[in-house]
Amino acid sequence: MAEIRDEELRERTRALLEEVHPDDPAVDRVTFRGAQFDHGLGMVHFPEGRGGLGFQPKQQQVVNDELRLRTKTRYRDSIVNLIGIGMAAPTLLTYASEELQKRFLRPIFTGEEIWCQLFSEPGAGSDLAALGTRAERAGEEWLVNGQKVWTTLAHVSRFGMLLARTDPERPKHDGLSYFILDMQAPGVEVRPLHQITGEAEFNEVFLSDVRIPDDWMLGNEGQGWRVAITTLMNERVAIGGGEGVGRRKPIDHLLDIWKQRTESPTAARGSAARTAVQRDRVTQLWIESRLLEITSSRARTARRQGNPGPEGAVGKLTSAELTQRIYEACLDVLGSDGLAYAPGYELRRPSGISRDPQDAAMHWYLRSRAASIEGGTSQIMRNILGERILGLPSEPRVDKDRAWSALRKGDAE
Numbered sequence: 001m002a003e004i005r006d007e008e009l010r011e012r013t014r015a016l017l018e019e020v021h022p023d024d025p026a027v028d029r030v031t032f033r034g035a036q037f038d039h040g041l042g043m044v045h046f047p048e049g050r051g052g053l054g055f056q057p058k059q060q061q062v063v064n065d066e067l068r069l070r071t072k073t074r075y076r077d078s079i080v081n082l083i084g085i086g087m088a089a090p091t092l093l094t095y096a097s098e099e100l101q102k103r104f105l106r107p108i109f110t111g112e113e114i115w116c117q118l119f120s121e122p123g124a125g126s127d128l129a130a131l132g133t134r135a136e137r138a139g140e141e142w143l144v145n146g147q148k149v150w151t152t153l154a155h156v157s158r159f160g161m162l163l164a165r166t167d168p169e170r171p172k173h174d175g176l177s178y179f180i181l182d183m184q185a186p187g188v189e190v191r192p193l194h195q196i197t198g199e200a201e202f203n204e205v206f207l208s209d210v211r212i213p214d215d216w217m218l219g220n221e222g223q224g225w226r227v228a229i230t231t232l233m234n235e236r237v238a239i240g241g242g243e244g245v246g247r248r249k250p251i252d253h254l255l256d257i258w259k260q261r262t263e264s265p266t267a268a269r270g271s272a273a274r275t276a277v278q279r280d281r282v283t284q285l286w287i288e289s290r291l292l293e294i295t296s297s298r299a300r301t302a303r304r305q306g307n308p309g310p311e312g313a314v315g316k317l318t319s320a321e322l323t324q325r326i327y328e329a330c331l332d333v334l335g336s337d338g339l340a341y342a343p344g345y346e347l348r349r350p351s352g353i354s355r356d357p358q359d360a361a362m363h364w365y366l367r368s369r370a371a372s373i374e375g376g377t378s379q380i381m382r383n384i385l386g387e388r389i390l391g392l393p394s395e396p397r398v399d400k401d402r403a404w405s406a407l408r409k410g411d412a413e
């Protein structure tokens, strides 16, 4: 049965390409991705009319393979709209009304509407449920006031996933609600934050009397934590797994550098000549990267079945730490050449997150420092693995049953 459907999917993909082909110079990215969505070939496990055909999640690979085989142009959409596709879409599919799904899913898939995630605050990162941004009911709307921080892509986003406190008198996890925020609404102010790389891919976001319609709440009032967990579990898989399509992996970067050193005349002269010890290190990192890819592929399958489990934390943790070790190796192999920065280094705001092969290893070495913080720190990943997979005793949670308003801020666990 599944095989018949696979063949049917291949036929449908070929029919799509006959109608509109990404290699045709007259066809831009939005046109092609829109047609792919309309044919149900964007996210085949989503329902008909919402980008899919109600097929098995793993069958998306059949479409992707067929596209790879028959096209030269590859759209790196998982990077352009990483948060929209990887996190907002699955959350909308689980919690939004059919009407909202029809409104939002297509432009997410085409990349016309970039999304961001407004969870973290200055006093609430790892302890996310301690957040204080307030949403108060005002008739048919909610009035939102507060501050978010580290909001990746907020400066180019059309919409955001917002977690806010709707009842300060409930314990911290119970008083939260989850909203779709229009980033162009009056009262939303986005200010850039510069990173060690010189880029400003994230921001502070200030919210002053921002109005959100009642029906833009996902899940019920007070259920925000549950909805946020869906987003966070998908985040770990999206970050840790790496969608892969057209994306250059850190290990490829290291292998390129390694190969170039053999051919480079400076390698023989310089202090960074290749050694047997380095060869052993590069081989070991390659093996670990392959293992991570295989584990991530299993986690992605679970996610496509609508069921991302705590296993996503394995990929997130391993990927963060491996990426850092790979870029450390890049710099060691490069020796003094590793100190070179990308040509034209300056403070800049990227319009998306790139993995440009031209960027210097130093850039990626610096960027990789964030890997063990973004999307949950490595310490928090270890806590999740300890508690939820190994079944170790959980951390003491003294504030679990107390009203958020009664907690001394900063002491919450």
Ligand SMILES: Cc1cc2nc3c(=O)[nH]c(=O)nc-3n(C[C@H](O)[C@H](O)[C@H](O)COP(=O)(O)OP(=O)(O)OC[C@H]3O[C@@H](n4cnc5c(N)ncnc54)[C@H](O)[C@@H]3O)c2cc1C
Pocket (backbone or CB within 6 Å): 116, 117, 118, 119, 120, 122, 123, 124, 125, 126, 127, 149, 150, 151, 152, 153, 202, 370, 373, 374, 375, 376, 377, 378, 379, 380, 383, 395
């Ligand atoms: C590049 C980047 C992009 C980001 N993008 C976004 C985004 O788009 N949207 C968004 O909402 N957030 C985003 N974040 C924020 C990120 O999720 C938080 O920085 C992260 O969850 C850590 O929170 P914190 O910064 O408040 O650190 P804290 O929670 O203050 O942690 C400080 C240190 O204490 C450790 N620690 C804290 N609690 C425990 C514990 N219980 N057990 C053991 N150790 C603990 C942490 O591991 C860390 O080492 C981004 C961060 C980065 C670096």
